[in-house]
Amino acid sequence: MHIIREDGSLDPRLDPGLSIDQVVALYKAMTRTRVIDDRLQRLQRQGRIAFHVGSLGEEAAIIGSAAALRDRDWIVPCYREVGALLWRGYPLQRYVDHMFGNADDPVVGRQMPDHTFSREHRYLCVSAPIGTQLPHAVGLGWAAKKRGLDECVGVFFGDGATSSNDFHAAMNFATVYQTPTLFLCRNNGYAISLPTDRQTATRTLAEKATAYNMSALRVDGNDVLAVWRAVREALQRAREGGGPTFVELMTYRLGGHSTSDDPRIYRSKEEVESWRRADPLVRVRKHLEQRDVWDDDIDADWRSACEAEVKDCVRRAEEKPAPELREMFTDVYKDQPPHLAEQESRCLAGPRAPEEDQD
Amino acid sequence: MPEMNLVQAINSGLRGAMRENDDVLVLGEDVGRLGGVFRVTQGLQEEFGADRVIDTPLSESGIIGTAIGMALHGMRPVSEIQFADFIYPGFDQLVSEAAKYRYRTAGEFQVPLVVRTPYGGGIRGGQYHSQSPEALFIHTSGLKVVCPSNPYDAKGLLIEAIRDDDPVIFFEPKRVYRAVKMEVPEEPYVVPLSEAKIVRAGEQVTCVAWGAMLYEAFSAAEEVAKQGIDVEVIDLRTLWPLDVETIVSSVKKTGRLVVVHEAPQTCGFGGELVALVTERAFLYLEAPPCRVTGWDTPFPQTHEQEYLPLAHRIIPAVIETARY
Numbered sequence: 001m002h003i004i005r006e007d008g009s010l011d012p013r014l015d016p017g018l019s020i021d022q023v024v025a026l027y028k029a030m031t032r033t034r035v036i037d038d039r040l041q042r043l044q045r046q047g048r049i050a051f052h053v054g055s056l057g058e059e060a061a062i063i064g065s066a067a068a069l070r071d072r073d074w075i076v077p078c079y080r081e082v083g084a085l086l087w088r089g090y091p092l093q094r095y096v097d098h099m100f101g102n103a104d105d106p107v108v109g110r111q112m113p114d115h116t117f118s119r120e121h122r123y124l125c126v127s128a129p130i131g132t133q134l135p136h137a138v139g140l141g142w143a144a145k146k147r148g149l150d151e152c153v154g155v156f157f158g159d160g161a162t163s164s165n166d167f168h169a170a171m172n173f174a175t176v177y178q179t180p181t182l183f184l185c186r187n188n189g190y191a192i193s194l195p196t197d198r199q200t201a202t203r204t205l206a207e208k209a210t211a212y213n214m215s216a217l218r219v220d221g222n223d224v225l226a227v228w229r230a231v232r233e234a235l236q237r238a239r240e241g242g243g244p245t246f247v248e249l250m251t252y253r254l255g256g257h258s259t260s261d262d263p264r265i266y267r268s269k270e271e272v273e274s275w276r277r278a279d280p281l282v283r284v285r286k287h288l289e290q291r292d293v294w295d296d297d298i299d300a301d302w303r304s305a306c307e308a309e310v311k312d313c314v315r316r317a318e319e320k321p322a323p324e325l326r327e328m329f330t331d332v333y334k335d336q337p338p339h340l341a342e343q344e345s346r347c348l349a350g351p352r353a354p355e356e357d358q359d
Numbered sequence: 360m361p362e363m364n365l366v367q368a369i370n371s372g373l374r375g376a377m378r379e380n381d382d383v384l385v386l387g388e389d390v391g392r393l394g395g396v397f398r399v400t401q402g403l404q405e406e407f408g409a410d411r412v413i414d415t416p417l418s419e420s421g422i423i424g425t426a427i428g429m430a431l432h433g434m435r436p437v438s439e440i441q442f443a444d445f446i447y448p449g450f451d452q453l454v455s456e457a458a459k460y461r462y463r464t465a466g467e468f469q470v471p472l473v474v475r476t477p478y479g480g481g482i483r484g485g486q487y488h489s490q491s492p493e494a495l496f497i498h499t500s501g502l503k504v505v506c507p508s509n510p511y512d513a514k515g516l517l518i519e520a521i522r523d524d525d526p527v528i529f530f531e532p533k534r535v536y537r538a539v540k541m542e543v544p545e546e547p548y549v550v551p552l553s554e555a556k557i558v559r560a561g562e563q564v565t566c567v568a569w570g571a572m573l574y575e576a577f578s579a580a581e582e583v584a585k586q587g588i589d590v591e592v593i594d595l596r597t598l599w600p601l602d603v604e605t606i607v608s609s610v611k612k613t614g615r616l617v618v619v620h621e622a623p624q625t626c627g628f629g630g631e632l633v634a635l636v637t638e639r640a641f642l643y644l645e646a647p648p649c650r651v652t653g654w655d656t657p658f659p660q661t662h663e664q665e666y667l668p669l670a671h672r673i674i675p676a677v678i679e680t681a682r683y
Contacts, residue, residue, distance in 0.1 A: 125463055127455060135424025135452065139427060139428020140429070144432060166420050330466075331461050333525045339603070
């Protein structure tokens with residue numbers, strides 16, 4: 001499914017009918033996410049943060065999905081979807097504090113960068129093992145259904161996760177119990193270095209849903225309106241008791257898997273260039289320009305506003321101290337058991353590691 | 360007060376917990392219509408319906424993983440893994456997810472999940488119906504591990520585990536599921552977690568055991584008593600977080616320690632118990648701490664009575680420790 005055409009006009013048969021303000025908001029969120037990504041990437045290269053896993057090229061798949069969900073719906077992230085969390089109003093400062101693992105990091109320095117969460121925004125916690133979040137999304141929706149609540153769950157995962165054990169467990173439970181779960185598969189072409197056509201022998205990922213008797217949609221994941229429409233359709237089905245839907249979002253990871261990756265080893269410059277021409281930001285911007293609500297000046301102003309915002313957050317984050325060492329010993333259990341209290345006092349009293357080299 | 364065996368007491372505990380809290384539900388393979396392969400959940404589906412006593416597809420990671428999702432929503436699922444030997448497909452969900460959710464969200468989310476699973480040998484179950492994998496879960500920060508030996512404790516500990524806000528692995532000694540009967544109140548009650556119990560007071564040797572091996576330790580103690588050796592037997596009940604104080608004060612009195620468990624010796628929980636006691640009571644020890652355990656082999660079929668640390672192996676170990 002494509003909705004935004006090459007020239008920026010919309011396919012009238014599929015146009016989901018968003019107001020122009022809504023489309024501007026989508027574009028602005030996508031651009032903001034990219035500016036933040038770009039800044040974090042550079043901070044990592046400068047050695048100021050340890051790691052970043054970005055969403056360059058996948059902004060439409062992420063923001064479009066988040067926008068189609070309601071605030072009452074849950075988002076269960078993979079790890080590239082901080083744009084969805086920011087869309088829900090998560091404070092940028094909190095995210096940047098997390099990236100620095102400082103005293104205001106919501107997880108007080110316990111997880112590597114880009115492992116965020118927020119109960120307030122109904123956004124579960126990123127975890128690195130692939131696919132383990134999928135059964136949680138099914139259980140979460142199942143609980144909402146059992147409790148008679150109008151809440152659905154959108155769970156993000158990549159093409160690689162479709163090979164994981166938990167993918168099959170989750171797909172099966174979701175259909176057997178008809179849970180209101182939206183399987184949002186960002187097929188970005190690669191699981192680190194492995195291309196999707198080596199990940200699976202099936203022609204598409206969406207057809208895997210057929211084996212579970214699950215509805216499936218396959219859409220242009222770089223077309224934010226197509227993503228919005230598909231996810232909203234899946235949401236409607238789930239709300240009406242029609243159970244889960246598999247949504248394959250066809251996109252491309254323009255950057256590396258993470259800041260630790262070098263994609264030049266496994267894919268050609270030409271391939272990347274061809275996908276750059278399908279940049280999801282360019283697509284929606286063309287439409288906005290065609291509607292006369294956006295131009296180069298507005299764009300430059302918006303980008304520099306985002307730049308200034310993130311720079312400001314980074315400055316503040318760098319000024320904050322590290323979390324207290326004792327935080328390492330809390331939240332293992334609800335109440336700290338004696339063995340951890342004992343280890344905490346030993347650690348606090350004991351010799352300190354030498355200061356790490358800062359260059 | 361009615362007499363119950365372990366199966367009946369656990370059933371009664373589940374029933375009580377489900378009656379007092381609508382958020383408690385049971386899910387697992389064959390737990391509903393059949394009432395579980397050991398009949399532990401018998402009659403629960405009739406009382407609470409198929410939405411709360413759920414027959415699931417055959418997928419341990421699904422049974423545990425979806426239960427984690429329900430727990431994140433605030434429910435209190437009790438997952439049954441049919442045999443502890445089959446828990447490994449759900450191991451990633453327990454170790455990477457359930458155990459770490461509170462820590463990695465600084466307490467914003469919690470996973471009040473109980474995983475019940477029959478463990479241990481002695482039922483002619485061979486490699487895949489006999490294992491005792493408790494050490495793997497004790498080693499995982501964030502999990503609580505419980506292993507009752509008798510019906511009264513089983514019911515009280517299970518209700519407490521369901522009320523607890525942390526994930527609990529609840530190992531049930533299937534070898535004595537129907538072998539032990541005692542008076543158990545019909546009404547819900549709790550036995551606190553992390554409290555060991557001295558089941559036989561003694562002065563000369565401390566013997567620590569749990570689950571089905573408790574009975575072997577006890578009968579070994581009775582046997583050596585005839586030879587004038589006075590053994591104190593401790594039932595751990597909760598394996599982790601551990602009530603180390605009860606063990607250490609006992610060893611400070613006796614000066615001698617024997618630990619019994621079914622799991623293989625190397626890196627078994629016995630090694631940790633010996634280390635903990637040695638660190639805390641080194642100058643009180645009159646003999647090397649001793650482990651009587653399963654051998655470091657896969658669990659055998661024909662020779663399971665020789666694999667298990669039954670009384671015939673505990674008795675000489677206790678005598679040797681006492682006479683050292």
